[in-house]
Amino acid sequence: MTTSSVTVRVDEPTKLAAAAIVEDFGFDLSSVTRAFYKQIVREQRIPLTLEYPQPNKDSLEAIEETKRLVASGHPGYDSVEDMFEAMGVSC
Numbered sequence: 111m112t113t114s115s116v117t118v119r120v121d122e123p124t125k126l127a128a129a130a131i132v133e134d135f136g137f138d139l140s141s142v143t144r145a146f147y148k149q150i151v152r153e154q155r156i157p158l159t160l161e162y163p164q165p166n167k168d169s170l171e172a173i174e175e176t177k178r179l180v181a182s183g184h185p186g187y188d189s190v191e192d193m194f195e196a197m198g199v200s201c
Contacts, residue, residue, distance in 0.1 A: 116143070118143070125139070
């Protein structure tokens with residue numbers, strides 16, 4: 111079987127971050143790219159899930175609490191110092 115080269119253009123920070131992840135699993139970017147291509151062929155689709163990350167339980171609870179505070183007309187805080195003061199924390 112003959113092989114051919116593929117050139118992928120990506121910004122350096124993305125390449126370095128991706129390389130760090132795949133290397134942590136014991137691979138290199140070329141191996142992962144080959145595996146991705148083989149998966150495309152095997153599944154006859156592009157195996158990507160495009161969605162925004164979903165907040166975890168704690169974040170969802172914080173979002174709901176914020177919505178309740180806004181709906182109740184809670185004034186919020188004018189500064190970080192006011193917020194810490196309300197929490198009983200001195201700066």
